Amino acid sequence: ETGVTQSPTHLIKTRGQQVTLRCSSQSGHNTVSWYQQALGQGPQFIFQYYREEENGRGNFPPRFSGLQFPNYSSELNVNALELDDSALYLCASSLDPQGNTEAFFGQGTRLTVV
Amino acid sequence: QKEVEQDPGPLSVPEGAIVSLNCTYSNSAFQYFMWYRQYSRKGPELLMYTYSSGNKEDGRFTAQVDKSSKYISLFIRDSQPSDSATYLCAMVNQAGTALIFGKGTTLSVSS
Numbered sequence: 262e263t264g265v266t267q268s269p270t271h272l273i274k275t276r277g278q279q280v281t282l283r284c285s286s287q288s289g290h291n292t293v294s295w296y297q298q299a300l301g302q303g304p305q306f307i308f309q310y311y312r313e314e315e316n317g318r319g320n321f322p323p324r325f326s327g328l329q330f331p332n333y334s335s336e337l338n339v340n341a342l343e344l345d346d347s348a349l350y351l352c353a354s355s356l357d358p359q360g361n362t363e364a365f366f367g368q369g370t371r372l373t374v375v
Numbered sequence: 376q377k378e379v380e381q382d383p384g385p386l387s388v389p390e391g392a393i394v395s396l397n398c399t400y401s402n403s404a405f406q407y408f409m410w411y412r413q414y415s416r417k418g419p420e421l422l423m424y425t426y427s428s429g430n431k432e433d434g435r436f437t438a439q440v441d442k443s444s445k446y447i448s449l450f451i452r453d454s455q456p457s458d459s460a461t462y463l464c465a466m467v468n469q470a471g472t473a474l475i476f477g478k479g480t481t482l483s484v485s486s
Binding site: 265294296301302303304305306309316317319351353358359361362363364365366367368369371 | 379417424463472
């Protein structure tokens with residue numbers, strides 16, 4: 262088990278609603294990245310946060326936004342939910358923004374949009 | 376063309392078999408190559424990573440990178456039922472800030 266924890270583990274939302282997912286980093290890790298994993302696919306990079314600022318973003322629309330807090334925990338917010346947003350959302354923490362060779366993932370939050 | 380290609384399988388083998396998992400990639404600038412294992416309903420777990428070309432061994436697992444062919448492999452010796460999982464290859468993007476994953480190969484080891 263890694264020290265990365267995510268909450269909630271599951272949730273169901275209705276199309277058009279907004280959702281907030283939370284991630285607590287492994288101790289000593291100051292960088293958090295978020296990934297979306299659709300069923301049968303590999304994780305896709307959403308964005309990375311370092312020192313409370315967005316430090317890189319994948320091909321996701323602006324309705325996907327994030328926050329990082331001084332204690333390095335993080336939130337992923339998704340507005341105007343669409344059915345295709347149904348996926349496993351993973352957060353990964355690392356020692357620094359370039360530390361992806363030893364990024365540790367949480368267990369994920371499974372989001373279902375109906 | 377996707378940056379990272381991985382055959383999703385499924386792959387079924389008997390206990391004790393040698394398993395070979397592979398990925399190809401298109402960007403010759405990739406330098407770091409990882410293999411993750413993901414059990415059902417869990418997050419990916421890092422198995423090992425390799426820098427540039429060459430081999431790396433860790434117990435029953437061996438990772439190989441051939442940069443000239445843009446081809447990476449993971450070999451599992453003496454496979455066990457507990458190895459049944461999805462195996463994801465991943466590479467660090469050029470900016471160094473993200474992982475680019477393959478689709479994952481689902482492996483089933485029967486006893």
